[in-house]
Amino acid sequence: MLTARTTLTAATALVAALTLAGCTATQQNETENAPAASASPTAEAVFNDADVTFAQMMIPHHEQAIEMSDSLLEKDGVDEQVRELAEQIKDAQQPEIDQMTDWLDEWGADESMGPAGHDMGAMGDGMMSGEDMGRLDDATGAEASALFLEQMIMHHEGAIDMAEVEVENGENPDAVALAEQIIEDQTNEIAEMQDLLAAL
Known part of the structure; x- marks a missing residue:
């Protein structure tokens, strides 16, 4: 009797152990065979032609704004508030140039649009001519x-016109966010400049 009971207990323990091992193996196989969670694409990897065009056009646009500011800051007798605004424009736009240049590098796009690129002057984007x-x-x-x-x-x-096109058509979230920031900042600066102009 004791021997039979011992044998039954041992057999029960063995079945339980095998069952547990089987569950563990099944769970392990399911884990190993489960498809790896796909990494979400980085902001830099998501872009379209509108994003590239926005950066390619806004970089020289910003560069001209800095050139205009430098021209003013070299002069004597300039209104102090206008001088401060020129400094503000330089401080805001150079980091944006650097950021857009980095994006174009990450996207494998040229900074210049090349001979087949857009005619910035013809697009009414506010670029100053050489005469201006x-x-x-x-x-x-x-x-x-x-x-x-x-x-x-x-x-x-x-x-602002260029930035609005990017907001409407762009895909890269960082580029769209920059366009939205440009719209906000430069709308505020236009209001400030109109006030300064009226006071001169």
């Missing part, structure tokens, strides 16, 4: 302050 830049370079004092404001208002309006 020459007028600003030659202006002095209060005349330079007023001309800078007039030109920069048009320049900002063009940037």
